Amino acid sequence: MVRKNKKKLVQNHKRSLVTMFNPKSPVSEQFRTIRTNIQFSSIDQEVRTLMVTSPGPAEGKSTIAVNMAVVFAQQGRRVLLVDADMRKPIMHYTFNQLNTYGLTSVLTREMTLVKAVKETNEKDLFVLTSGPVPPNPAELLSSMAMERFFREAEEQFDMIVFDTPPLMAVTDAQILANKCDGTILVVSSGKTDKDQLVKAKDLLDSVQSKLLGVVLNNKKLKNTNYYYYYGAK
Template identity: 70%
Template sequence: MAPKKKLFEHKRKLVTILNPKSPISEQYRTIRTNIQFSSVDKEIRTLTVTSSGPTEGKSTTVANLAVVFAQQGKSVLLIDADLRKPTAHYTFNLTNTFGLTTVLTKQMELKEAAVKTKEKNLYILTSGPIPPNPAELLGSRAMEEFMEVVQEEFDIILFDTPPLLTVTDAQILANRSDGTILVVSSGKTEKDAALKAKEALITVNATILGIVLNNKKVKEGQYYYYYGGK
């Protein structure tokens, strides 16, 4: 991909920064509101965002959700927990020489590895070097300790994870998160795949907050419509 086109793609993904008054940005704020009101008994602070398969828009969704939470005044940490095909460093134009894996392996402290973005209140923890054992690392005692540390430092923590039907990584984090959002792509995600993804989350006792329908075109064909809810 040519550099200019690549830059355009990154900018398009962060519509909540570049065009905060757009209908798409408003839908992300609607999802944020739905998340906040999804549980009356427990505050949602750790959130896993996943999908059934690849290229359904989960990384774009979680990045924009992180932005709208930060715009609300929350201190937000977006963690790229896709330790197989990480993308957050591309989206936010960062390097990926360190990140989650270097923190979990005790090579760096969280405060050193988390990078402050130009968006006020928003920090990014990229994946770091890709490990040979992603699932084992995410299911480790070090990850349990990490979950405790991040909640002391940030109001909202969002995890971008691999697709549910390819590896077990997302299930591991969904089990440890306050809530999980499943992203499906209109006209692309097969019903059976979505149902299997839901079952995979139920199997690990994940709290499913709702489904985000991605890439649903409105009549004018100019915007995409995002819906958050059960």
């Protein structure tokens, strides 16, 4: 039973990091298409800080965020993937790392950004896990410390990708959406409610977020085991 569980964890790990473990797959090609669409979405201003969120939980936003970070790194850009979901962090599981320190450690000045960032097996891709779960995530994200974090991160990296909590759950994603150059909204095929999607967009509009597009996740194709990820823009 233990061996089966470990094998399942490895399979899930490889599936969530499809662009790293299977870069020639049709799914990976879709992520590269989304990357191209993001790069052409703004001619006047380069998108260097990208937020990935969803209307509700379990819609695949973290998987999308991880793979977007990977394909940007595969382009030769120095990329930082930030787990900004301080309530239910997951990036340390994805990359098999400890979460004893991370974003919260940097924001509370317990550790510098340079020391808190961790390397990954993908060249040019670095990850900043959430760190210890704080009692006040929203306050931390809206603090001056977060403003300093943005400035430091942009000095050290070409691209910063944020994985955030769902929009309908807490205000964290709205706070970051106002600070980032662009936002990707992830919806799950056959699961995401249309009313929730509309409300999520309204929440982003209310904070003047630049919505770059919507990604349709978990769309099963006929006669294949692959799940495609589509960019709406």
